[in-house]
Each structure stands twice: as structure tokens, then as C-alpha cells.
Amino acid sequence: MNQEQLHAFLTLQRIPNLGDTSIKRLINRFETPRQVLDQKKQVLLEVDGIGAHKLKEFYNKNHALEAEKELRFIEQNNISYSSFLDPEYPERLKHCIDGPILLFKRGTSNYGAKRVISIVGTRKVTTYGIEFIKRFIEDLAPLNPLIVSGFAYGVDINAHRVALDCGLETHAVLAHGLNQIYPKIHQKYVKSLESQGAFITDFWSSDNFDRTNFLRRNRIIAGISEATVVIESADKGGSLVTADIANSYNRDVFAVPGRPDDLQSLGCNNLIKSQQAQLITCAADLIYMLNWNIENTFKPVQKQLFASLNAEEESVFNFLEKKGKEQLDLIALNCNMPTFKIASILLNMELKGVVRPLPGKQFELA
CATH class of the missing domain: 1.10.150 (DNA polymerase; domain 1)
Incomplete structure (x- = not known):
């Protein structure tokens, strides 16, 4: 253009x-x-x-x-730009009726990533939420997804930080022009994010910064991604709006459940209860539900190379060797480990080529 x-x-x-x-x-x-x-x-x-x-x-x-x-x-200011008519414009966003006619970008990465996941949630993220974000993105890292979020307090900035630590590209969608950074305390992440990702927006440098901008920003977060993951949300909040927009675009929406009396999990629990989001407890759930083909991403290893298995993985291997195949919950029960931990272990073993998933959340040795 x-x-x-x-x-x-x-x-x-x-x-x-x-x-x-x-x-x-x-x-x-x-x-x-x-x-x-x-x-x-x-x-x-x-x-x-x-x-x-x-x-x-x-x-x-x-x-x-x-x-x-x-x-x-x-x-x-050497800002990149693309219109909805340009081939470099995000492909998924082209199919959103109210997607921006122009996108402005500052950073090094482009919009060509195959796997794009948006992670959103409360600004008042708990320790549980922070730990889930870390484990979730670390387990996804071998599949090299692009992580999208809104650069806000709480869930957003933690998602960007973990993505950067894992060497993943990450895009921060801003609710203002590229002449400023909000919140200012996140200025310390700007250089790292620009060198390993990008800031994107459809706002001008002259646009006033207003709370209503976040709603307009959220349509880009929802539209640019294959799926939106909500990690902790109160019964009201911007992340629920993003989930609603993603549903209107016919995109997958996932939510992490929490305790019924946890205020920061009410939104997620309600999304699941009203069937506006699918429940996930680990990265393996998302990989399974999105049907990401791990076999085409990783080279399988010989099963005899057990030096690469830790004690917990060996325990799972020994059980499956005797059983043949088994459901996730029963593997967790027999190996005396929580389901979420077994799911993470099985994902790592799958990436190593030791196990393979089957329909109905069953697993067997590869």
C-alpha cells in the first residue's frame, strides 16, 4: 500500500x-x-x-x-501498517465483519504464525492464576504458538512475560496509539517485547485514552486468534467481553475453572456453566480440543532412550506398559498424582514420542 x-x-x-x-x-x-x-x-x-x-x-x-x-x-516513527485488503494483514481478522480497516504495528514479528492463542483475564490475578499461566505457556512452548494479550495488569502482563521467557513471539494489543505505553509501569517490558514480538493497535497517536477504548481493543484480541483462553475473571470484566466477542466470531473459547467461592473465578465458572467456554485444566486439554497435530511438529524418539524420562514419567510409562491404554483420570489415580499434573506429564511424554493420545482422553505407549 x-x-x-x-x-x-x-x-x-x-x-x-x-x-x-x-x-x-x-x-x-x-x-x-x-x-x-x-x-x-x-x-x-x-x-x-x-x-x-x-x-x-x-x-x-x-x-x-x-x-x-x-x-x-x-x-x-517507523511504524508498520496494513489494511484489510493487504496480504500481510492477519488472516483470521479478515473474516471479522467489524475488524479494523487499518492495523498499526511496532515490533519485529509479523502476523504469519500458524498457531495463535489469546490469553486474557483479571487484572487482580491470584497466585493460582500466575502459576497456571506459567505452566500452561511452558507446556505449549514446544509447539511455538504466538501468544496474544492486552499488556494490562494481571493476567495480560504475566502471559507476555512467560511467553518472552519461553522464547515465544507475543503480540500486545493496545487500547491507545503507539505514541504511549499504558500502564507506564510496564515500560520496562517494551524493548523485549518489540524485539520478540510486536505492539499492535488501530488507534491513532492523537486519539484520547478512554476506558471505552478497551472494548474496541478486545475485538482485535478475539479476532486475531484461533482461540481465546480466560484465566481467572470476576463475574464482570473485559475478559468476559473478549470471550463473548470470540464466540460471536465462531472461535474456540476456553476457561480455567476455580473454586465456587473464589471471586476471581466466578466469571470463568459461569462461562463454563453456561457453555460459553470449554473447560481446560492444562495445555494438553487445549492441544487435544484444537486438534493440533503434534506428530507433524516433533520427531519421535526411540522408546529405549529412557534417560530422558524423569521418575514421574517412568512411573506413567511402567503403568501404560502393563495396562496397554487407559483414560487420563485412571492414569492419575493409579500413579497417585493429580489429574492436572498427569496431563502435563503426558503432554511432555507425547512431545518426546513416548506416548500418543487416543479418543476419549485415553493414552497408550507410542
């Missing part, structure tokens, strides 16, 4: 009352943003969903002047 087209996109984006959905409808009719701007009002009114109210500010020349200022900011 050249600068002339970018300026036209920015001009359209600045017109009040239009919105991303209406702009897409106009571009689909007239092919380019420049051609949309060149149309007469009576021609634009012929487009379905475009009424006089949406065109009230359409011909105000100030929008083009504001677009020029933002274009200079983009150039001066």
Missing part, C-alpha cells in the same frame, strides 16, 4: 459515524478508499447500510488534514 492509499484509508477512518463495517462496505463497492472519497453523496447513498447520518461529516476537509498529520507520525 502506497502513501496515497494510506492517506485515503486514514481519512475514511477519521470520518465520524462511518465505522469499520461501513467503510469496508463502501470499499467493496468502489474498490479503493480513494475512489470512495471521490464519490458524490447521491452515489454513496445507493450503498446498502449507508444513510445520510453516516455521511453527515463525509466531505469535511479537516479529516484529510488530520490524516496528513497521522501519516507524518507513522513515517517519523
Whole structure:
């Protein structure tokens, strides 16, 4: 996309009352943003969903002047950008009717990752939540997923931190322009995230920072990902909005259960109870439900190489060698370990090529 087209996109984006959905409808009719701007009002009114109210500010020349200022900011700060018409624009986001017409990016990674998971949750994350995030992302790391979150307090920043520690790419979706960082205390993570991921947004540098921005930000988090995972949420909160949006996009939504009396788990428990999210207790659950093909990702190892198995893995191996195949819960019972721990152990053994999963959450030696 050249600068002339970018300026036209920015001009359209600045017109009040239009919105991303209406702009897409106009571009689909007239092919380019420049051609949309060149149309007469009576021609634009012929487009379905475009009424006089949406065109009230359409011909105000100030929008083009504001677009020029933002274009200079983009150039001066070496910011990457892509429109929904460009091949480099996130593929999953292209299928969201209200996805942004423009995305701005600062960082080194692109949108080409095959496996993209959004992790969201409360800002008041508990120790349980932090430990789950760490174990969950570490267990996913061999599959090299891209981790997306919102760079906020709590679950968000912990997801970014663990992803960085595991050498994974991570994208932070911001509720403001790329001229600032919020919260400021997270400034210390900026360089690491830019070198191993990216900050993305559809907000301008001149946009006011407002609480309502988070709702607009959440549609990108939900739309850019294959699945959204909610880790701790009160009965109300932005992460529940993200889950709702993800469901509206027909994406997978997962939630981590908690104790019934735990305030920070009420939202997750309600999502599961109302069947708006699938219950997961470990990374193995997500891998199974998303049908990620581990066999094509890892080279199997010979079973006799038991030096790579720890004591717990050997215990599981010995049980399966006698039993042949067994369900996850019964493996945990016979090996005298919690189900969540057995699930993690089995995932590691699967990655080593020692066991393989079967339908119905059963496992057998590979």
C-alpha cells in the first residue's frame, strides 16, 4: 500500500459515524478508499447500510488534514501498517465483519504464525492464576504458538512475560496509539517485547485514552486468534467481553475453572456453566480440543532412550506398559498424582514420542 492509499484509508477512518463495517462496505463497492472519497453523496447513498447520518461529516476537509498529520507520525516513527485488503494483514481478522480497516504495528514479528492463542483475564490475578499461566505457556512452548494479550495488569502482563521467557513471539494489543505505553509501569517490558514480538493497535497517536477504548481493543484480541483462553475473571470484566466477542466470531473459547467461592473465578465458572467456554485444566486439554497435530511438529524418539524420562514419567510409562491404554483420570489415580499434573506429564511424554493420545482422553505407549 502506497502513501496515497494510506492517506485515503486514514481519512475514511477519521470520518465520524462511518465505522469499520461501513467503510469496508463502501470499499467493496468502489474498490479503493480513494475512489470512495471521490464519490458524490447521491452515489454513496445507493450503498446498502449507508444513510445520510453516516455521511453527515463525509466531505469535511479537516479529516484529510488530520490524516496528513497521522501519516507524518507513522513515517517519523517507523511504524508498520496494513489494511484489510493487504496480504500481510492477519488472516483470521479478515473474516471479522467489524475488524479494523487499518492495523498499526511496532515490533519485529509479523502476523504469519500458524498457531495463535489469546490469553486474557483479571487484572487482580491470584497466585493460582500466575502459576497456571506459567505452566500452561511452558507446556505449549514446544509447539511455538504466538501468544496474544492486552499488556494490562494481571493476567495480560504475566502471559507476555512467560511467553518472552519461553522464547515465544507475543503480540500486545493496545487500547491507545503507539505514541504511549499504558500502564507506564510496564515500560520496562517494551524493548523485549518489540524485539520478540510486536505492539499492535488501530488507534491513532492523537486519539484520547478512554476506558471505552478497551472494548474496541478486545475485538482485535478475539479476532486475531484461533482461540481465546480466560484465566481467572470476576463475574464482570473485559475478559468476559473478549470471550463473548470470540464466540460471536465462531472461535474456540476456553476457561480455567476455580473454586465456587473464589471471586476471581466466578466469571470463568459461569462461562463454563453456561457453555460459553470449554473447560481446560492444562495445555494438553487445549492441544487435544484444537486438534493440533503434534506428530507433524516433533520427531519421535526411540522408546529405549529412557534417560530422558524423569521418575514421574517412568512411573506413567511402567503403568501404560502393563495396562496397554487407559483414560487420563485412571492414569492419575493409579500413579497417585493429580489429574492436572498427569496431563502435563503426558503432554511432555507425547512431545518426546513416548506416548500418543487416543479418543476419549485415553493414552497408550507410542
